[in-house]
Amino acid sequence: MANLRTKALEQVEKRKVAEVNTPSEDISKFFGVDSFGLDQMRETLAPATYKEAEDAILNGKKISPELSSAIAAAVKTWAISKGAKHYTHWFQPLTGDTAEKHDTFFDAMKGIEIFKGSALIRQEPDASSFPNGGIRSTFEARGYTAWDPSSPMFVWGETLCIPTIFVSYTGESLDNKAPLLKSVDTIDRAATRVCKFFDRNVSKITPSLGCEQEYFVVDKAFYNARPDLVLAGRTVFGHNPAKGQQLDDHYFGSIPNRVLNYMKDFEAEALKKGIPVSTRHNEVAPSQFEVAPLFEEINKATDHNQLLIDIMNKVAERHDLKVLFHEKPFAGLNGSGKHNNWSLITNTGVNLFQPSSSAKENLQFLTFFVNTLMAVYEHGDLLRASIASAGNDHRLGANEAPPAIISAFIGSQLSAVLDELENNGNIKVEKGDNMYMKLGIDKIPEILLDNTDRNRTSPFAFTGNKFEFRAPGSDINCAAPMTVLNVIVADRLNTFADEVDALVEKGEDRRIAIVNILRDYIKASKAIRFEGDGYSKAWEEEAEGRGLPNVKNTPEALDAYLTEKSIQVFSHDNVLTEKELEARREILLENYIRKIQIESRVMGDLASNHVIPTAVKYQNILINNAKGLKELGVDNSAVLSTIEKISMHLAVLRNGIKDMTNERKRVNDIEDVRDQAIAYCHDIKDKYFDEIRRAVDKLELYVDDEDWPLVKYREMLFLR
Incomplete structure (x- = not known):
């Protein structure tokens, strides 16, 4: 009798490349057609109502019952025109996946389709059935999903999906989105405060995210014939083939036809939902690939990454394929990561991590750059905890991904800039002196014109106008590490602003105060700057000498969530309480x-x-x-x-x-x-x-x- 493997081989032998009917028009003609955000509200709401909605969404103003009813009526009409018959609050519980409970628009008693503003704003799923870390007992079932108006609604199949947060009856966060949103507000306030040292016109700072998503693709028949893939997401057994990735011939190679058609198909679906996918290519390992979108506001980008994963899984079924998001599905081959490219954008359109031709603007750049390095130095253990999982433990430090040691790569040119700034000594600036020249800051634009090479062995690398956090695994929700990054940088910026204000009150020139504090930070954070090969054994030994932790397993890495400094940094602005941190650690x-x-x-x-x-x-x-x-x-x-x-x-x-x-x-x-x-x-x-x-x-x-x-x-x- 033929075994499962034989049957699978016979099935795959008969496969044909699936036909794909992607939209023939330009992407600009269908991008976002299945998404309902501010642009759609502008077209469907009265001008005064739209203005109120815009203020609520962009500035966090409270949504009145009248406004919610108006938006609900507009989105119901739009969704039904798209073929939707149900709606759901689409949320992100601490399972790592998304969740949804569908309700129909149709009211059988009245015989018509109804969607009230109250239904848009809130639903009540069972909170005890999701991971809560002891916050809710089994007999205490009540929990709420609440609409997040800053993330666009979308139609998927016959369902209107409404992005929401998920909280317990007593108000604790039970999801990944609520803490992320709080962290966005936290870093907005802290970064804006510091930005006003340089530009009084800045009133809002928005963190942005571009998430590169790596994944493997296998035939569905092979997947179903491997119980370990079905149940564990990875192969627990399997001898390496004679040829794997050693020839480096797969990376950026010609994309196989079946996979290329699959990519075209899921990209079209993603673009319709408003996900700005822009890049596709083969990755290092055989059957490994990557998709990357353009940068978006961090909350929207996180939602879009979770939605993209769902789209990729569902579209794969049309092609008799299975997508593997496990960090290490095959031993002996590179695992998959989720590279999080993070930056801060002002309401005036300035990227705070973009060096400039202006010496004054470069002092601003250095301020945010050095404060970020200082935050990573102070809270590297928390960043490590934020990407800890059973799957990612296989990948970190395996000479294919960044090590478990959290360090930062900034390149030789920026290293030279920081060294010069650190070693310039205390200077006196007389009236009429060019302060920037004396500090060496006027030289920075020329040095940075041809920026540094990239370092793929670094977990946290500066890549020109952003920081790339390369350590997160492919199966993680971006919200967890991005929440941590937001709060630790916000904490450092607030401390920095306090120190500057204190020196200014003593009569010191603000610019000199800023530079002197940055000098101290550059010196203090030097231990996490590393320009070499993060894969090498020598780096492990050097890192130990520098006092950097190298926690290689998840259970011990998660201890960082409950240190005194972590509890303090999360409790600021109530991003996560100690109780919520304890619950999350227990869930993980x-x-x-x-x-x-x-x-x-x-x-x-x-x-x-x-x-x-x-x-x-x-x-x-x-x-x-x-x-x-x-x-x-x-x-x-x-x-x-x-x-x-x-x-x-x-x-x-x-x-x-x-x-x-x-x-x-x-x-x-x-x-x-x-x-x-x-x-x-x-x-x-x-x-x-x-x-x-x-x-x-x-x-x-x-x-x-x-x-x-x-x-x-x-x-x-x-x-x-």
Whole structure:
């Protein structure tokens, strides 16, 4: 009887490239047609009502019941014209995915379609059924989703989707969006305060985000024939093929036809929803790709990334494909990240991380640049915690992604600028002196005209006019690391502003005060600046000498959320309370435990029910062959050697599965969630996973190819 692998191979052999009917007109003609934001409100609302809506959305003013009713009526008419029959509050609980509960527009009692303003503003899903870290008991079910008017609504299929926050009955955040929105307000206030040192016209600062999304694509039949991919999102077994990524011939290569048509299809859907996708290409590993949008306001960009993932998953079904967002679906190949490109934009249109031809503007640039470095230096542990997950642990520090050590790359030119500024010494400026020349700041524009090279081994790199946080994994919600980045930079900017004000009150020139404080920050934060190879063992040793932490596993990394300094920085402006931080840490620990637990069970199932029976059956065939050769007087030593090796690997496999199962029972009895997570990390994953995998991967080499039950890497990874 053919096994799943054989059936999958037969299915894939018959595949044809799916036809794609993408819009024929220019993108500008259909971009955002399935999205309802300010532009659509301008077209459908009365001028006075639109002005009120614009003020509410752009400036955070309270939305009146009358305004919500007017918007609800307009969006209902628009959505129904698009074929929508239901609406949902689209939210982002702490599961890592999005969630939705659909309600119909149709009112059976009245026989008409109705959508009230109250329904637009709020819904009530079951809060106890989502991760809450103990904030809500099972019998305390009430929670609320509340409309986020700053993110456009959209139609997906026959449903109007309304982006919302998700909070408990008692007001605690139960999602990723609410803290992000609070952090946006926090950094707006802090950055605007500092900006006014340079330009009194600045009244608002908006953080922006461009998120590069990496992913793998495999045929759906192969995916369904691999229980580990279905249940764990990654292959727990699989021997590396003879050819993988070692020739570097996949990166930026010609995109396979099936994948190219799939890309065209999901990009068209994304563009209709208003997601400004602009880049597609092959990544380093076979069957690995990347999609990247243009920069957007950070909250909208985060929503769009979550929506893009949903679109990619659904469109893949049309092409008999499966998208893998796990950080490390295949051992021995590069994993996938989500590179978060972050910057700050003023209401006057200035990117605060863009060097200028003006010496005065460059002092502003240096102020925000150095404060960001200082924030990363002070809170590197918190940034590390923000990207911690079971999947990302496979990727970080694996010589394919930034290490778990949080450092910043700024390039040789900017390093020279900072060194000059630091070493310039205290100077006196007489009336009429060119202060910028004395400080060396007037030289900066010329130095920065040809900016520095990029460093892909750095977790936090400056890339010309933005910082690129490269450490987040491909499966993460951008909101978590971006919330952390917003709050730590805001905290540092507020401290900086306080220090400047204090010196000015003592009679010091503001410009000199700013420079002197920046000098101190440059000196203090020097430990996190690293220009070399972040993959090297030498850097690990050097980083240890600098006092930089190198926390390689999630359970220990998450401790950073509950340090005194982290609680203080989050509690400012009430972004997250200590109670909410404790809950999130517990949720992340529980998620880690469940992921490792599932993977260990999958390993046991595949080994016991697929690999061992197949290997034993093949071993028996070899034993019979060896007997036959002996009876014929033919040398059977090679066959006996293979039998012996199979026996050895089977023994390792059986003992490993048995011992891991027994150890898992012990670990499951540990009550403290942190202790249990650490035990799953060290006593289950570290102790058994690699040993069991090696045994299975060796058996894959010995068992007859026709009998091996699991789809092999060489079959999955070279999709054409």
